[in-house]
Amino acid sequence: MTSSAKAKDYPFHYVTCRHISAPEDEEQGRKIYTGHAPTSSVLDLEDNENVREYLVDAKGKQKRSPTLVHQAIRKTLRDTPDQFSVLNSGMVIVARGAVVDDKAKVIHLTRPSIINGSQTQGELKRYFEGFNGEPEMVPNIKFEIIVTDDDDLIAEISIARNFQNDVRAISIAGRRGQLDDLEAAIQKRLPDAKLRKSETDLTVDGEYLDTEKLIQVIFALLPESMMKKLDQADPSNKVFTYSQKTRCLKLFQRLVENGPHEVYQCCLDLAPVAWSMYEAWKAHQGFRGTRIRSIEREDGAIVEVPDGVIFPILAAHSAFVSRGKDKDKAWMVNKPKVLADAELITAAKQAYMDIAGHNPQSMGKSKACYSTLLTITNIYAKLSM
Numbered sequence: 001m002t003s004s005a006k007a008k009d010y011p012f013h014y015v016t017c018r019h020i021s022a023p024e025d026e027e028q029g030r031k032i033y034t035g036h037a038p039t040s041s042v043l044d045l046e047d048n049e050n051v052r053e054y055l056v057d058a059k060g061k062q063k064r065s066p067t068l069v070h071q072a073i074r075k076t077l078r079d080t081p082d083q084f085s086v087l088n089s090g091m092v093i094v095a096r097g098a099v100v101d102d103k104a105k106v107i108h109l110t111r112p113s114i115i116n117g118s119q120t121q122g123e124l125k126r127y128f129e130g131f132n133g134e135p136e137m138v139p140n141i142k143f144e145i146i147v148t149d150d151d152d153l154i155a156e157i158s159i160a161r162n163f164q165n166d167v168r169a170i171s172i173a174g175r176r177g178q179l180d181d182l183e184a185a186i187q188k189r190l191p192d193a194k195l196r197k198s199e200t201d202l203t204v205d206g207e208y209l210d211t212e213k214l215i216q217v218i219f220a221l222l223p224e225s226m227m228k229k230l231d232q233a234d235p236s237n238k239v240f241t242y243s244q245k246t247r248c249l250k251l252f253q254r255l256v257e258n259g260p261h262e263v264y265q266c267c268l269d270l271a272p273v274a275w276s277m278y279e280a281w282k283a284h285q286g287f288r289g290t291r292i293r294s295i296e297r298e299d300g301a302i303v304e305v306p307d308g309v310i311f312p313i314l315a316a317h318s319a320f321v322s323r324g325k326d327k328d329k330a331w332m333v334n335k336p337k338v339l340a341d342a343e344l345i346t347a348a349k350q351a352y353m354d355i356a357g358h359n360p361q362s363m364g365k366s367k368a369c370y371s372t373l374l375t376i377t378n379i380y381a382k383l384s385m
Contacts, residue, residue, distance in 0.1 A: 010109045012093075013041045015140055017100065017107065031098060031147040033107065036140045039084070039124050042091055042114070047121065049094050049113035049154055073123040079307045080243065081127075081139045082361055090142030091117030092161050094154050098147045107145065115146075115154065116161035136294075136359070169249050170212060171198045178256040179211060181268055186214070189272035209275070212245045215252045217274040218267050220314040221333070223321040226263045230255075236374070238315040242307060242364035269331035270321065277317065277333070281310050286345045292352060294360045308356075308364030313348055316373035319381040336384040339377070347373055 017035035025032055076087050097110030114121060120141070128135055146157065173179055174197025183195040186209065196208040220241040227235035230251065240247055255264040287295055287302050296304040323331045351372045356363035363369045 010045070010095075010112045012107045012109050012112065012145075013038060014105055014107060014143070017102075017105070019100075028150075029148070030150075033098065033100070033143075033145040033147070035143060036085060037143050038138050039141045040128070040138055042093075042117070042121055042141060042143070043125055043128065045093065045112055045114050045121065047114040047118040049115050049158065070119055070123055073120055074126070077123060077127045077139070079364075080361055081135075081137045083243070084139035085141060088120060088141065089117075090144065091120060092157070093117075093143060093145045094157065095145060095147050096149050098145060109145070112145075115158040137361075169246060170196065173249065173253055174198050176253075178253050181256070182211070182214070182252075182271055185268040185271040186275065189276070212249055213278070214271065214275055216241050216245055216248045217278045217311075217314055218270055219248050219251065220311050221270050221274045221277070221318050221321060222263075222266065223318045226266050229260050229263050236371075237367050238311070238318075238370050239365050239367055241315065242311040266321075266323075266331045269323075270333075273333055274314070277314060278310065281305065281313055284341065284345070286341050290345065290349045292349060293358070306360035306364075308360030308362070309348055309352060311364050312351065312366075312370045312373050313344055315370050316344065316377040319374060319377035334384075336380050338384075339380045344373060344376065347376055 014035050014037040017033055019031065020034050021030065021032045073088065076084050080087070092115050093109070093112055094115050095109040095112040099108040101108065124141075146154075148154065179195055179197050183193075183197075186193050186195065194208050195211045195214070197211065220238055224235050252267065255267060282305055283302055284305065285302050287305055288300070292305075292309065294306050294309075295302060317333055317335065320333050320335045321331060322334060323329050348369075351366075351369040352358065352360070352363050355366055355368050355372070
């Protein structure tokens with residue numbers, strides 16, 4: 001822990017800050033501030049007031065697995081750091097005193113401590129260390145600062161803020177049986193695979209497949225003819241498959257309940273294919289020598305390619321999805337043998353540099369990047385007819 005965190009005065013730099021104390025807060029001598037701050041501002045905060053011994057004794061409550069929380073935060077920071085401030089619930093900090101300097105945009109906190117958000121802080125430290133302390137993007141974080149010297153109240157706040165569990169959409173879909181057919185479809189190729197159907201199911205160590213990610217890659221691979229049946233404003237625009245996992249899950253739930261059946265069946269047929277393609281492209285050794293700096297490497301081997309680079313490539317393969325004249329046949333990807341992966345990788349690298357400005361998140365959210373790759377595959381698809 002740095003000396004600044006242990007000092008009586010901790011300079012907490014912010015982007016926006018509002019004083020939102022309620023009348024009862026003022027009456028009890030409390031002050032409440034909220035706003036957004038660079039994530040670098042929370043790295044050195046202590047969390048000694050996050051009274052974990054109290055959390056064990058809270059009756060009728062269950063802690064959410066920290067492994068799952070870590071995993072969700074890590075994915076957001078890795079794949080979409082620009083969305084961190086809206087996807088992360090933020091951080092609650094308590095302090096014994098606070099002096100706001102609006103001109104310098106800094107709050108001088110007396111004996112501050114995190115009471116909710118320690119896991120977020122841990123993942124942020126990991127994120128910064130991965131860039132040797134200087135990440136390509138420093139995301140912002142929502143904060144709430146409670147200024148009080150009431151020790152008992154601080155303990156009660158810590159308990160309450162750590163046990164406000166929500167029910168995530170994935171759990172609702174799982175309980176309604178809306179993921180059962182999808183799991184059965186995956187198991188045709190991967191017999192031992194189990195889908196994550198609850199927020200308490202962990203995807204670490206391959207125990208469960210990431211269901212939300214699976215649905216995203218399915219929609220990325222869905223052909224335009226099926227996209228049109230979903231009443232999408234622009235059926236050729238696949239940007240949402242990368243950046244809006246909740247929208248993808250809701251679209252899939254709608255298919256389960258209301259169809260169209262043909263689109264739903266296409267999703268089920270493509271599920272094992274889409275997942276296999278996603279895993280293959282995530283560690284495709286064809287990216288060696290591309291010098292795309294956001295790719296994770298180990299001893300020269302490709303370990304992980306960012307989703308922002310992968311999704312436009314997957315979406316481009318939608319040009320090769322068909323089921324033939326026999327409607328009883330399954331949907332499949334019929335990629336022409338003359339189209340080498342190297343050609344798509346070269347095109348992806350060019351889009352990454354020229355359109356996305358060397359930013360994988362920008363590439364994943366750029367319609368132009370998707371269109372560039374789809375143009376190539378559409379040409380091959382027409383020539384192979």
